[in-house]
Amino acid sequence: MEEILRINGISKRYDDITVLDHVSLSIKSGEVVVIVGPSGCGKSTLLRCVNSLENIQEGEILLNGESVNPGNKKPAALRQKIGMVFQSYELFPHKTVLQNLTLAPLKVKKTGRKEAEEEGLKLLERVGLLSRKDNYPSQLSGGQKQRVAIMRALMMHPEVLLLDEITAALDPEMVREVLEVVLSLAKEGRTMLIVTHELQFARAVADRMVFIDGGRIVEEGTPEEFFEHPRTERLRKFLHSFSYGE
Ligand code: ADP
Ligand code: MG
Numbered sequence: 001m002e003e004i005l006r007i008n009g010i011s012k013r014y015d016d017i018t019v020l021d022h023v024s025l026s027i028k029s030g031e032v033v034v035i036v037g038p039s040g041c042g043k044s045t046l047l048r049c050v051n052s053l054e055n056i057q058e059g060e061i062l063l064n065g066e067s068v069n070p071g072n073k074k075p076a077a078l079r080q081k082i083g084m085v086f087q088s089y090e091l092f093p094h095k096t097v098l099q100n101l102t103l104a105p106l107k108v109k110k111t112g113r114k115e116a117e118e119e120g121l122k123l124l125e126r127v128g129l130l131s132r133k134d135n136y137p138s139q140l141s142g143g144q145k146q147r148v149a150i151m152r153a154l155m156m157h158p159e160v161l162l163l164d165e166i167t168a169a170l171d172p173e174m175v176r177e178v179l180e181v182v183l184s185l186a187k188e189g190r191t192m193l194i195v196t197h198e199l200q201f202a203r204a205v206a207d208r209m210v211f212i213d214g215g216r217i218v219e220e221g222t223p224e225e226f227f228e229h230p231r232t233e234r235l236r237k238f239l240h241s242f243s244y245g246e
Helices: 043-050 075-079 097-109 113-126 141-155 173-189 199-207 223-228 233-241
Strands: 003-014 018-027 032-036 059-062 082-083 160-164 193-197 210-211 216-221
Touching: 003 043, 018 043, 018 216, 032 043, 032 199, 043 160, 043 193, 059 216, 082 141, 097 113, 097 141, 113 141, 141 160, 141 173, 173 193, 173 199, 199 223, 210 223, 210 233, 216 223, 216 233
Parallel strands: 032 193, 032 210, 082 160, 160 193
Antiparallel strands: 003 018, 003 059, 210 216
């Protein structure tokens, strides 16, 4: 498999607080990497850096060998190749579901309306929400909104999809319907970098697990190694706090 994303020794600081400390990670095309770690360890910051929402003080982030760091000559074009979905579904409240999907392709990609709408309808059908195309976000459940948000990200044809705790704000009964969508994306070979606290799901979807603590990668391995044979005390403690491996 070919490397698609390379995070090369990046550090992120706010004044004198170091949030990411020389983090390096390489992701191959079609690979699903799941990041876990205690609250505040830097997971969201890492994804935000990859998506160029934060500047970094050290290191470099490369997509297909090209730097995506701000300051690069064409970060906007490169940034489009990275899609992100957040914990709180940030759908546009005054746009319908279908308009939410087509907005960026029409405006940013200059896709034709017919083409964008056809693709949007196809994606809505895929997640069972075709009948909701003319609804506004306020008329949807949290799980439905999050499925729309994932499809909206796919509309831009990203090469890498970043998912930051996308089920954390959902009622338990809606978590599964969203995770199933993510599993189907993994099965079709999407490259994804996922932050989640759903460890069972992580184990099922991940090609590789990464544990971050205090802004550093502490442990990395196959799901089997990671969950069955954690090498560090810190990861063992973390897994135990989820009653995992007891
Ligand atoms: P996680 O997603 O793992 O819970 P975050 O990446 O959100 O953690 O945050 C990592 C650390 O960075 C936290 O200690 C947080 O307080 C700090 N942090 C995040 N954003 C800022 C900011 N804008 N200014 C200062 N500190 C911040
Ligand atoms: Mg976070």
